[in-house]
Amino acid sequence: MINLSTGAFFTRSTRQIGTLRAEANRLQQQVGSGEKLARSSEDPVAAARLRTLSRQERLATIDQGTSDRATHNLQLTDSSLGSIADVITRAQVLATQAANATLPPAQRAAIGIEVEDLRQALLLIANGRDGAGGALFGGEGAGAAYVESDGVVTYAGSPETAPFELGEGQQVIPGLTGPEVLAFDVDGAPSDLFTVLGQLATALQGDVADPAGAAREALSGLDAGLEKVTTAQTIIGARMGWVELMDNRRLGMGELMAEERDSIGGADLATTITKLQEVMTVLEATQASFVKLSSLSLFSLLR
């Protein structure tokens, strides 16, 4: 005879209802938090992947910040290069005027003064600051990019600009050093724009015997300078394109990561609620049948 003891019946019912309640509770938690995992041990592999994803997302945020900063510096450099090109163009116009041998010396001297002003303006532009307050054309140097003493302008920055990391091992150099923009060779001899403008200014103000000839010579130096600046503008443009490409790539990767995070760790609302409903239906049925069965006692029939 199978002796179904009362105690065993209650123990089993408690277990069944308890298990169902725990399951319903777990599902309810998932609906509430939107997360499938409350703790790592529920799915260690998924949890480890989620940790890695959150790390990548965090580092990508830093990369995005760096990228924004690089873009800003590149834009500043670009607009400065535009101004330098304007200065050179104006100097070319003035040099061409001064090269005219029929020009009276007084007017040529006046042109010389304007060229001197242009040189000062160039110095101001070359000593511009970037977004963080560092010298825009000074590389990693701590102070100003160019220093003037006794009328001679010398480069005081570092020889290179440190690259910014854009993530995935890619880098971009977020600017140019002064010599990369302003130094060039004239007739095989190294020179720079400050020297060319300085010599032109002093020559036009009567320092040399043939100022018109000096102006003609300066023109070739100015041509070389303009060419250098135009090249620099092209380089900066290419770098800005590269940064933008990396931005787009990061955006795409970010979307993929968000998608993966959602599919690994996110609780799908429709599925979870359907499951919860199922568990609740079973729970209610169990409870109802428990109440029916437990009221079936022989004692209630004995009179």
Place this chain on the structure above:
Amino acid sequence: MASDLLSIAASGARAARGALDVTAQNIANASTDGYVRRSVGMEEVSAAGGLLRTGDLSLSGVRIGGIDRNADMFRQAEVRRTTSDLSRASAELNGLENIESAVEQAGLYSAITEFEASLQQLAVDPSDPSLRAAALASAETMAQKFNIADSSTSSAAEGLRFEAGAAVDQANVLGGELARVNLRLTRAGAGSSDRASLLDQRDILLEQLSGIATISTSFAADGGVSVRLGGSTGPLFVTGGAAGAIGMSTAADGTISYDLDGTALSLSGGSLAGAALALGEAASVRARLDALAEGIATTANDAQANGTALDGTAGQPLFDGVGAAGMRVALTSGSGLATAGAGQPAGSRDGSNLAALRQALVVEGPAEQTNALLFDISARVQSRTLTHEALDTIAASARITLEQQAGVDLDTEATNLIRFQQAFQASARAMQISTELFDTLLGLG
């Protein structure tokens, strides 16, 4: 004639009363823990016919032969065995879950990521004082997270040791109780209700003891039990009226071991075994945390020594302290971070040494190591959870099987009530008939 109708009927009524009492006792104890259903054994009382009186009736009625206790030794042993396994798994799982929470909720992984992220941000402009301060702050946060992870792991271990100590005390109390029950069993009469309740008590004690440690039992004829710890070849814990004393000792790394009166115990089940296993895990987690913290500290300090701080001086160590518990940031200001290479002037924006530090951290891989540590712990918790679920089901079904056999079924008891009530009424009727017979005889005259 050797029979007496009245006394036969009286003995029947007495036996039925006794059976009704036992039924009522069963009903009253239907939900008492460890109560095993009693049943009444009835015996006929009669004498064999003697010489020359072979045709005589010599009937004397019925008597209660004894109170039977319907316990199945095998099912009880199964319950004890499965309880041992289950409580080992429970204790181990509980401990492991605490360790998992301790390491996971300390937020170690995100703190390490944040430290690396702040270094990455600093690389953009190594001379920026606010970025330096941010990097130093994140280093401090990381050191504190290491401290927290270590202290919460060690307090989880402390809790485990406390529980194990309490379980050892309880096991000693249970051993003493069992010895006392053994003594009383030698004095209890066979088949008495006193003996049945002592046996109930003995089984409850054995079950509780099996939850604490693996036991192997052997029973004497009078129901007394001798208990060995850790299996059938283990040392004797309780024999007759004597019980040994279990002791616990803690090693330097926080793991524990047990002994019985000085003999080392190897336990495969029970909460004591579970606590020892979980403490072993806690010790290994703490060792890994220490190695991780020291790895980061050494990497950062080595890099610092090769570089130049913002004020142009040689870099000083970033971290000091021993292990995860002692890790702290030694630098007082962000300007002490040696981001520039050796020989750079004060205020340099050079970031070559910072790049070297970041590269060294990539090689060291503290984030990956932490991820692996968390994965190991959580994978262990997951596998123990599965084991625990399986053992829980096994233990529950063993208990339900025992309860089905040994527990009280109210419907059966209700039936018994009617049956014995009818038996009582029938005996009373027999008494009435014997009176009527007597009256008939008296009325003849």
